[in-house]
Amino acid sequence: MKEKQMAKVLSQREIAPGIFDMWIETSLAGQAAAGQFICVYPRDKSTLLPRPISICEVRDDRGALRIVYRVAGKGTAEFSSYREGESIAVLGTLGNGFPVQSAREKENTRVFLMGGGIGIPPMLQLAKELAGLGMKKENLQIVVGYRDAQNFLREDLERYGSVFVATEDGSVGTRGNVMDAVTKNGLLADVIFACGPMPMLRAIKQYAAQAQIPAYISLEEHMACGVGACLGCVVKTGEIDHHSHVHNARICTDGPVFEAQTVEI
Amino acid sequence: MKMNTQITIAGVTFKNPVMTASGTFGSGMEYSEFVDLNALGAVVTKGVANVPWPGNPTPRVAEVYGGMLNAIGLQNPGIDVFLERDIPFLKQYDTRIIVNVCGKTVEDYVEVVEKLGDEPAVSMLEINVSCPNVKEGAIAFGQKADALFKITEELKKHARQPIIMKLSPNVTDITEMARAAEAAGADALSLINTLTGMKIDIHRRRFAIANKTGGMSGPAIKPIAVRMVYQAAHAVKIPIIGMGGIATAEDAIEFILAGASAVSIGAMNFVNPYTTVEVVRGIEEYMRQYHVENLTDLIGAVE
Numbered sequence: 001m002k003e004k005q006m007a008k009v010l011s012q013r014e015i016a017p018g019i020f021d022m023w024i025e026t027s028l029a030g031q032a033a034a035g036q037f038i039c040v041y042p043r044d045k046s047t048l049l050p051r052p053i054s055i056c057e058v059r060d061d062r063g064a065l066r067i068v069y070r071v072a073g074k075g076t077a078e079f080s081s082y083r084e085g086e087s088i089a090v091l092g093t094l095g096n097g098f099p100v101q102s103a104r105e106k107e108n109t110r111v112f113l114m115g116g117g118i119g120i121p122p123m124l125q126l127a128k129e130l131a132g133l134g135m136k137k138e139n140l141q142i143v144v145g146y147r148d149a150q151n152f153l154r155e156d157l158e159r160y161g162s163v164f165v166a167t168e169d170g171s172v173g174t175r176g177n178v179m180d181a182v183t184k185n186g187l188l189a190d191v192i193f194a195c196g197p198m199p200m201l202r203a204i205k206q207y208a209a210q211a212q213i214p215a216y217i218s219l220e221e222h223m224a225c226g227v228g229a230c231l232g233c234v235v236k237t238g239e240i241d242h243h244s245h246v247h248n249a250r251i252c253t254d255g256p257v258f259e260a261q262t263v264e265i
Numbered sequence: 266m267k268m269n270t271q272i273t274i275a276g277v278t279f280k281n282p283v284m285t286a287s288g289t290f291g292s293g294m295e296y297s298e299f300v301d302l303n304a305l306g307a308v309v310t311k312g313v314a315n316v317p318w319p320g321n322p323t324p325r326v327a328e329v330y331g332g333m334l335n336a337i338g339l340q341n342p343g344i345d346v347f348l349e350r351d352i353p354f355l356k357q358y359d360t361r362i363i364v365n366v367c368g369k370t371v372e373d374y375v376e377v378v379e380k381l382g383d384e385p386a387v388s389m390l391e392i393n394v395s396c397p398n399v400k401e402g403a404i405a406f407g408q409k410a411d412a413l414f415k416i417t418e419e420l421k422k423h424a425r426q427p428i429i430m431k432l433s434p435n436v437t438d439i440t441e442m443a444r445a446a447e448a449a450g451a452d453a454l455s456l457i458n459t460l461t462g463m464k465i466d467i468h469r470r471r472f473a474i475a476n477k478t479g480g481m482s483g484p485a486i487k488p489i490a491v492r493m494v495y496q497a498a499h500a501v502k503i504p505i506i507g508m509g510g511i512a513t514a515e516d517a518i519e520f521i522l523a524g525a526s527a528v529s530i531g532a533m534n535f536v537n538p539y540t541t542v543e544v545v546r547g548i549e550e551y552m553r554q555y556h557v558e559n560l561t562d563l564i565g566a567v568e
Contacts, residue, residue: 227538
């Protein structure tokens with residue numbers, strides 16, 4: 001059940017320059033799944049629209065959600081000023097999430113969890129859920145791309161899988177992007193889950209097509225409602241979509257996760 | 266105290282004056298998770314054309330100070346799917362259904378209007394001649410008084426339900442447009458549609474919206490909308506549905522005092538999905554506070 005509510009900030013810290021890590025207490029934690037997102041609303045009335053932010057980690061037992069976000073403008077700058085105990089307006093949980101069961105169809109399925117930059121956070125909850133389903137660490141291959149040596153969330157990810165790092169400046173791991181890290185380390189997978197910038201997702205789509213494996217990619221787009229009403233955040237699809245009967249799926253409700261070959265990116 | 270929030274527009278009664286602004290509420294399905302549609306005066310649907318429309322490229326929305334720009338481009342599934350899926354959904358609720366109709370040519374509008382004529386659950390039609398985001402049709406009919414007169418007159422010949430002409434604020438004189446629609450037989454007016462705006466991303470040196478221009482909505486446009494509702498209300502005798510940046514019951518009352526018989530909630534649904542029902546409750550509180558027995562006593566009560 002979707003709900004807009006006031007949640008409580010449990011903690012917040014800056015884990016890399018401009019990257020903030022916030023835990024919030026919310027009843028939405030009970031329904032949150034990997035790949036879903038919440039909308040966060042600034043208090044400043046000049047910035048009205050919600051900021052869609054992916055769920056990084058869920059602690060259902062504590063009724064807590066973790067978001068890790070980059071300060072990109074006025075809204076996120078405001079969020080970054082919130083301190084423990086303050087309230088924060090959120091709407092959730094939104095979107096379809098990653099199809100985790102698709103990684104468990106066969107014994108010993110090998111997966112890639114690929115995250116680029118601020119697309120890395122949703123990979124943590126996904127890794128946690130896959131590990132929870134009994135996936136072995138060596139089959140849970142987490143390939144993450146950063147700009148530089150500020151490898152936020154890396155230690156969290158290492159708890160659940162085998163982490164391979166790529167950096168644009170070559171300071172850590174493979175110089176280049178996540179695909180370079182895959183090649184350099186000779187990695188193979190049966191299914192891919194990914195979130196990151198569009199050039200990375202395009203490269204993954206192409207790689208998955210050649211390897212003939214499914215790739216579930218999480219997309220982003222400017223949103224207004226977050227619930228499927230405004231039709232602001234669409235992506236072109238090969239098939240006719242079920243809502244408008246054209247070729248436009250709604251990223252907020254039909255996604256944000258799509259099988260890569262079904263969308264034109 | 267006994268209170269009556271009921272209003273009547275073109276012979277159609279509404280339990281209260283609170284409606285949804287077309288395009289911000291789909292056909293109610295998405296927001297029915299948040300609000301009880303039975304509590305609303307009417308659901309005004311997203312614009313529907315004779316055939317499915319794909320809409321504009323993305324980005325389609327952008328935030329601006331105190332509001333937003335959109336250039337969705339009237340993406341819609343077409344009237345046939347709409348009649349099969351959206352109308353049966355809305356029929357489950359005790360609220361009025363007003364269908365917003367869009368088209369590229371007069372014939373497109375006529376086709377949709379005629380198909381809706383066979384659907385008694387639809388109480389009124391709102392004719393979109395003011396969407397600023399599509400190249401053909403829509404606003405082309407809504408920015409010249411003679412064009413507005415002609416399409417209104419033509420649609421009145423085909424419509425079985427009363428028609429509301431939705432006016433564009435992107436005109437020199439709103440009263441001229443209001444009079445043209447009234448003279449051609451429109452049963453009511455709704456205003457304002459969005460104001461054409463533009464936003465440029467200075468870091469990427471690109472337009473924030475793929476369409477370059479978009480329709481501005483949200484609280485920042487409210488004073489303009491109130492002024493236009495006031496002017497239109499003094500220019501014509503037909504009822505007016507007022508909209509433009511309504512966020513609270515106080516905002517809604519302002520429109521009603523300016524001359525609106527009903528109000529619509531638009532962009533604020535995106536900010537607070539409970540806005541519509543909060544406005545319904547807030548209007549009742551206002552009536553209690555000021556001992557207003559009939560909401561109709563407030564319509565145009567400032568001169």
